[in-house]
Amino acid sequence: MWHILKLKLMVSKSDDEILELFRDETSKEEAFGLLLKKYQERLYWQIRKIVISHDDTDDVLQNTFVKIWKGLGNFHSHSQLFTWMYRIATNESLSFLKEKQRKNFGSANGDVEELLLANLESDPYFDGDNAQIELQKAIIQLPEKQRLVFNMKYFDEMKYDEISAILQTSVGALKASYHHAVKKIEVFLISREV
C-alpha cells in the first residue's frame, strides 16, 4: 500500500522537477525512471497509431526513449517536455516506416498503405469490430500528415495548439488537414457501406 502511494507521489512529479533531477548526476537515472513511468503509455499510443503493429511499436518506443535519454541533458524548457518527446516519437515512427518501406519495396516511395494494412491484418493485438476495422483502414489510406492530425485530434483529443507544437505546422494548416481527413474517411466508409 505504502509502496503504491510512494510510487504515485514519485510519478506525479512535474516535468520541471524531473528535469531538475535529471541534470543532477546522482539522480539522473531516477529521473529517467520517472519520465518513463509518466510518459510510456502516451508515447506508446502515439507510435502505435502510426506504425499499427504492436511489435513495431515496441521497437520504436524503445528507440524513442534511448533518444530521449541522450537528448534530455540538452533539452531547454522553451518548449514543453511532452511536446518534445511526442515530436521524437512521431519522427522515429515515420523514419521506421520509411526504413520498412525501403526494405519491403526497395525504396522509401513504396506503398505505405499496403504496408500498414498488412500490419493491421496480421497484428494479434487488434480487437476491433468490423466498423472499427473499416475506420482504421480509412485512416490508413490518408496521406501521412492527415493521418497524424486525424489520430491526434479524433482519438487523443489533443488541442490544435499542442498538435501544432509537435508537428511544427500552423494551426490553420492543421485544421485544413483535419477537415480533408474527415471528408476522405466519410467517403471511404460510405463506399464500403459501413
Place this chain on the structure above:
Amino acid sequence: MKKENPYKVPENYFDNLGEQIKDKIKKEEGLFKDEPEKRSLMIQLKPYMWMAASILTLVIAARLILSVSISPEYKISSTNGGISQTTESIDSTSPEKDVIFFDDLTEVSSEDIIDYLSENDIDTDVLLANL
C-alpha cells in the same frame, strides 16, 4: 461510430517496459552505470606513493651529498640489495656509525621505490617525520 481504441497490448506490457528500456540503453550505449567502480587500495594510494618516493629520493640524495662532502674518506661499497651499510674505514664506535650509505639508491627507479614502499607499508608521515 465508437471512438474507443481497438488496439490492445500484451498483458503486463507496461509493467516491464521501463526495465527493458533501461536494459537496452545499458547494452547499446553503456550509459547507465552499474555500481560505481570500486578503486583498488593501491590505485587510490598511488599518488601518495609517488609523493613518498619523491621525498625519499630527495632525502637520499641530500644525505649522500652531505655525507660525501663532510667525510670524503668514506669508502662506499655496494651490495646486490642496493642498500649498503658497510664501510671499511669506520669502526663500530665511530660517531658516524649510524650513517647509512645510499649510493645505489640514486640509481633506483621511482617504480622500484613505490613497490618497496607498498610492500613495506611505509607511509608518508613517517618519511616526513624523519626529514
